[in-house]
Amino acid sequence: MGRTLADLAPDEEGTVASVEGDDSLSHRLAELGFTAGAHVRFIRTAPLGDPIQVGIRGFELAVRAREARRVVLV
Amino acid sequence: MVTATTDPAPQFAGATQDLILGGPENPFVVAVLGNPNTGKTTLFNALTGLKQRTGNYAGVTVDSAIGSFVNGEHNFMLVDLPGSYSLTPRAPDEVVAVRALIGSGATARPHVVLCLVDATNLDRNLFMLTQVLEAGLPVVVALTMVDVAKREGISIDYRTLSKRLGAPVIPIHASKRQGITQLKEAIDTASSSGSVPSQSVGLPDQIAAEVDVLQSLLENGTAETKSLRTRFLAHRILMDRDGYLSNALGDAVPAKARAAAAEARQRLSSAGHAIPGAEIDRRYAWIADLVNVTVDRAGAARFVWTRRIDAIVTHKFWGVLLFLISMGVVFQAIFTWAGPFMDLIDTLVGAVGSGVGSVLPGGAFRSLIVDGVIGGTGAVLVFVPQIAILFALITLMEDSGYMARAAFLMDRVMAGFGLSGRSFIPLLSSFACAVPGIMSARSIEDRRDRLTTIVIAPLMSCSARLPVYVLFIAAFIPNRTVAGVLGLQGVTLFAMYLVGIVVAPLVAWVLKKTRLKGPDVPFLMELPPYKIPSWRVVLFRVYDRSWAFVRRAGTVILATAIVIWALSYYPTQPEVQARYDMARAATQDEVEIDRLDRAEAAEKLRGSFLGRAGITIEPLVKPLGWDWRIGMATIASFPAREVVIAALGTIYSLGDGQDESSPELRATMQAATWPDGRPIFTPAVAISVMVFFALCSQCAATLATMRRETGSWAAPVFTFVYMTTLAYIAALLVYQIGSRLPAIT
Secondary structure: OOOEHHHOOOOOEEEEEEEOOOOHHHHHHHHOOOOOOOEEEEEEEOOOOOOEEEEEOOEEEEEOHHHHOOEEEO | OOOOOOOOOOOOOOOOOOOOOOEOOEOEEEEEEEOOOOOHHHHHHHHHOOOEEEEEOOOOOOEEEEEEEEEOOEEEEEEEOOOOOOOOOOOHHHHHHHHHHHOEOOEOOOOEEEEEEEHHHHHHHHHHHHHHHHHOOOEEEEEEOHHHHHHOOOEEOHHHHHHHHOOOEEEOEHHHOEOHHHHHHHHHHHHHHOOOOOOOOOOOHHHHHHHHHHHHHHHOOOOOOOOHHHHHHHHHHHHOOOOHHHHHHHHHOOHHHHHHHHHHHHHHHHOOOOOOHHHHHHHHHHHHHHHHHHEEOOOOOOOHHHHHHHHHHOOOOHHHHHHHHHHHHHHHHHHHHOHHHHHHHHHHHHHHHHHHHHHOOOOHHHHHHHHHHHHHHHHHHOOHHHHHHHHHHHHHHHHHOHHHHHHHHHHHHHHOOOOOHHHHHHHHHOOOOHHHHHHHHHHOOOHHHHHHHHHHHHHOOOOOOHHHHHHHHHHHOOOOEEOOOEEHHHHHHHHHHHHHHHHHHHHHHHHHHOOOOOOOOOOEEEOOOOOOOOHHHHHHHHHHHHHHHHHHHHHHHHHHHHHHHHHHHOOOOHHHHHHHHHHHHOOOOHHHHHHHHHHHHHHHHHHOHHHHHHHHHHHHHHHHOOOHHHHHHHHHOOOEOOHHHHHHHHHHHHOOOOOOOOHHHHHHHHHOEOOOOOEOOOHHHHHHHHHHHHHOOOEHHHHHHHHHHHOOOHHHHHHHHHHHHHHHHHHHHHHHHHOOOOOOO
């Protein structure tokens, strides 16, 4: 498996290749705009280490690192 | 002309009826929906002003704000549906919008859908709009946050956008009330014409063919043929891979249709159209084209302020410090800012009570009005300022965007006992009142997380527990300092709040390890841009919740107070009366008469229904260090815990109408003794009572809300049993251990 959203460094950007899995989490991520070609940005980690703050399609989202690992980057 | 009618359901769209559609008796119904954080509440307020109420909209068992406005000759009823990201629901609050658009049984479909689209966040907002356009209903698009978008360098070609969507697009600046007139006009036109959007994303042929099949299956044996409604329903059912929507709609989706949808998904998946992935990709591709021709993002500088603020608010050190300070401010505010207002209400209630008491003739009726009605409800109205302040602060945190950051910060902590940051908001709200706290758990997608949150929410010390703490601490905890700086009374109060804060995670942890065991739930939460909170939104919420509380005081609590009064007043004991009358006649001493009055009241109380019951249950509460009077006051306050103040007042032979700051009740309790002369209340007993109240489930409204929100009695019954058991055991331990420690007895 390639690099994922969780592997980015703070303030680093990437492009979505795919979202792993076929369950309600992967569907919700897709609905929120995590589709192939979308730009994502890792903003920062929460003070206690998890979740992380990410940017996608002009808005920001909190996701746990475990979920961010589902977002595979190009 | 409008003619008289007996039609009980006048809002049915298209039904023949005597009432003119759009007339005052039969308004056009407008469903208002959009993504969360699009300024929906602000726009709703701008459209309807104060002409709104919280209510249940036709069959939807969720409180939606319902408002109205008039445009020219037409009347409109607006229904505010919960914010949602898509019409493929996965949480109870997301079902509400879809159910309203589909309509079923007694639920009328709206005449128009007003869909909000945030101009600063077009892609994701347009995603749900493309689904809404397919509902087969007239749609009006309100483009919100256009001012912010402009500032951020985003320019939008509204005309082209409107043409491509096949629906009117009205730019809005709700807080400055710009665009509201045009929006009302557009809603009016759409309602009158009834024309549905002319454009749609369109489905790949194979998916469209499956929707056709499913639609005819749904229409089989009904009056509908090729209706836009069933087409929309068929489409949504096909996309509903987890069956969440079908289950929520129940009979509206026959088992045959569910099975057919599952088979169709199989076929589509093997043909390379994974459901719902294929549809989602199609929509975003369509949106990309649309945005390409209508939006210019050249030079866009996004979230400048939000990023700067977040750098501090979610900072490893400053963020945590700020979080602790804000929680501190919330609690400080409830305890201190409310004080003067509470005193004021208190004085007013007292004045009304003695005013009314002086004009009424003595006897049962005066006692009922003064002690039962005025005293009972007055003791409760005193908490309105605390409720108002708490709701104001919580709404400020929500509306500014801070609440989402607090949840972001707390997620790791919540994960430690099996929940997520999503549960933080309902739990924090529960410090004000568990009822809105439990209701706000609707946004939690996972059923187990949601149930766990609902079941532990009442452990948070709500504002109704505060007066109990205040009364007992002021009376029985010495006012001295510990560790040099901290007041012992303040520390005790804080400790009472800690009881719930410590026990709730333990209960959650146990539940998530046992009955509600399941895979870890994902945590996904939008962090909306910060904004200056709208004072209208805050004031309306404060007004709405405070008024709800006052209404409750006027119904449930009033009824309980009257029952307690009756049980402690009856049966009348003329022989006791006669005996004391004789004793009183034999003396001139005022003090002695006063003593006789009190002794008489105490004796009558022991002989009352309440007293007899109390003496029966005394063995049960004695191990907690309580006498029968505390026991009865506690039992009386099971419907609503704040009743205990009024109950103690009555029971401690003072007459009703005591409140927690009344020195008289405090003094009587301090002086109360067991038959052998030992004082009843020691610090150990006081703490035992407080711990009991901290943990016990004493709120009928909370249990009823749980029943409504979870759809079964299992959660409220479980909550009642576990909380009451925990409360008893904890109070027992506190007293048994506490009374053996020489320091606090």
